[in-house]
Amino acid sequence: MFSFTEENYLKAIFKHSQKEGGEVSTNTIAEELNTKAASVTDMLRKLADKGLINYEKYKGVTLTKAGRSIAVSTIRKHRLWEVFLCEKLKFRWDEVHEVAEQLEHIHSDLLIDQLDEFLGYPKNDPHGDPIPDKNGEFPKDAQISVENAKVGTNYTISGVSDEDNNFLKYLNKLEITLGLPFEVLERFEFDGSMTVKIGEERSLQISKEVAQNLFVAKV
Amino acid sequence: MFSFTEENYLKAIFKHSQKEGGEVSTNTIAEELNTKAASVTDMLRKLADKGLINYEKYKGVTLTKAGRSIAVSTIRKHRLWEVFLCEKLKFRWDEVHEVAEQLEHIHSDLLIDQLDEFLGYPKNDPHGDPIPDKNGEFPKDAQISVENAKVGTNYTISGVSDEDNNFLKYLNKLEITLGLPFEVLERFEFDGSMTVKIGEERSLQISKEVAQNLFVAKV
DNA sequence: CATTACTTTTAGATTAGTCTAAAAATATTT
């Protein structure tokens, strides 16, 4: 069994090895976990001893199979709990993360299997992020950021970045939810902003920042 | 906010101050938590410093208002999660405790309020134990142990002791569940065993130990 | 390519929670 802390380190390493493709640096992990580089170094040695990461001093780290498996299973738990909180307990987008951060560390295979069944084997969490299955496989979903969406094509809103709670509150206020029809009406190159149609009626102006953090899929 | 460990100590103290009525001894706590008396003494000093218990060396402890409040709220969480696990996730009696021990330490008022509503404000957990409300009030329920039940009176099974998992498994096997009609047919004084009727048809023999751990209420 | 800047690691300390062994206090028994 692994500690909360170990699971959080593995999750952080997984997250950043997706983005930058390879080794994850000590500082990156420290920043992600709001801790200090020295603390990270200590923990890396421990995780390496346990065979969860590949670690060479000054070289950054990658996950081993075992490490990846724990990271992904923690992400699976996190996202299933988010679905539960939103769908069953009426949590808002911006309220789920903090609680799911705690729930993801509950250890019980039975619990998570039964929860999955209870929720109807959801494929995505409330922000549109894919939920890996029991074997650690992520469902491939072809969503793109609004920044790269084509003018005039019909999309549906399929995902939102859950990095920033204020962004989620902003979406809440504008009543932007997953599943709504979406179309880019006009794009302004000088500042990256655009006019978009959301739902059947509403057209509005969104900034480049919003476009980067909102994801859509072809209908 | 309080740690898992602190919450568990407070829960243990609450539990035993119910039974024996007054001060709880260091050894009692040590036994309840599978730890050593020396560790308990350390923690008692800490809890006393935080104003959660009344503690005088060598005199045993009682909970302060603040301490009781945390203990009861932890028990409330534990029992609500047990209802969730049994009713929604199809856990068996003997499977809930271990997972609820973890879930009870999740900190979120919103979570527990919404869970309560989702479950329909249950009054008792799956073992029949009362669930305190938000203000820490326990619903009074007049259940008695089968040991003290009268021959010939009509009861319903209303609670079971959840101390021993093997006992719960035994009840499972005999298909004894809460809500079943119950009557004592005959009592044998020499060993405390009795013949009882459970449900409409079935009559069976139960030992003194079973009688002590099974609770019934008048219909 | 030497100097500066940044990143990472080491060294040594700290806090929470636990332990064993021994000392002190309380309870029990003769």
Next chain:
DNA sequence: AAATATTTTTAGACTAATCTAAAAGTAATG
């Protein structure tokens, strides 16, 4: 009430996770 037994506390040590400050490595720049 003296001797023995039990309970509780103290003293000192350990582990996990963290920190600050300083040293060591790596990268960037003039």
